[in-house]
Amino acid sequence: MYTLESLKPLNASFDVTQRLDQSDVEMVNRFVKLIESTRREKPCPGDIIEYTDEYGDYSQNAHIQAFDGEPGQLSICTCPYVPFVFYEDDGQGVYFNTGGGPWTSVDSAALTYIGKREKLFIVFCHNILPGKGSVCFKATVNVWEHIAPDQKHPGYSTKEWARQFMSYVEKPHDGSEYRYYGNFNQGLVFKTATDLQHWKITYKAVGFPGESPNSSVLFHYREIDRLVSREEWDALDLPLDTRFVNGIIHVKVAYDDNAHTITVYRFTNSGYLDSKWFGEYARAKGIELVAPKPESKNG
Secondary structure, eight states, X not given: OOOHHHHGGGGHHXXXXXXXXXXXXXXXXXXXXXXXXXXXXXXXXXXXEEEEOTTOOEEEEEEEEEEOSSTTEEEEESSBOOOEEEEOTTSSOEEEEOOBSOEEEEEGGGOEEEEEEEEEEXXXXXXXXXXXXXXXXXXXXXXXXXXXXXXXXXXXXXXXXEEEEEEEOSSOTTOOSOOEEOOGGGTOEESSHHHHHHHHHHTTOEEEEOSSTTEEEEEXXXXXXXXXXXXXXXXXXXXXXXXXXXXXXXXEEEEETTTTEEEEEESOSSOOBOTTTOOTTSOOOOGGGSOOOOOOTTO
């Protein structure tokens, strides 16, 4: 159960402006007790779902909002805001309200129990002011899993893979040389099919047809970036490759085929390789191509 001191870290800004008091603590503890005591052997409102839709979009913390009218049907918010919790009219139960989305409906019988986890909730406090009248707390709820049937890309989802939506443009209107465009917020573009193929090999991408002509869906390894000292970098017994960091640089890479990740080690943020000779994703050919170490100031 919470004390005044243990509740403050979750509500630092509120405590500065409104001041938590003992009534808030007592109210939060009543809600924690009600939430945890109303968990069942079957999915119920307030629980968490690790949800994967038919397109492979994975949500680790989907929220069960309520029963959806039909017997056994649950209203699910796949990417929710922190849900508010309220007393039922009889004071013996709770109900929830959140925003976010997308929303969907799932048969409770299709869910698989996978454990318990703490979840963040919000409740109105003793001193309700616009935008400043709520207190956060955590309660332990059941966690379920659901993978939608009829998967478009069987065996691939954003739970274990990164994903790109790739589009091909035959004749860009602005006369650009680029023909292949990935997710716009990541700025991934290629001029030729060969350039794209280099990238797919580097990131072990697996492709599927897209929803429209001249498009595809690529599931690929996630990249983990590590900046280390030159001495640490030299000592790494790993394959050599290149990346674009303010220009072309050499890196060393470690592939994890179980986690679907590439850990990229670099020792500089300044591109030093001639871009005429090294494509961004072209394989480096030898250790002799690495830039020399900077000379010591002491000679």
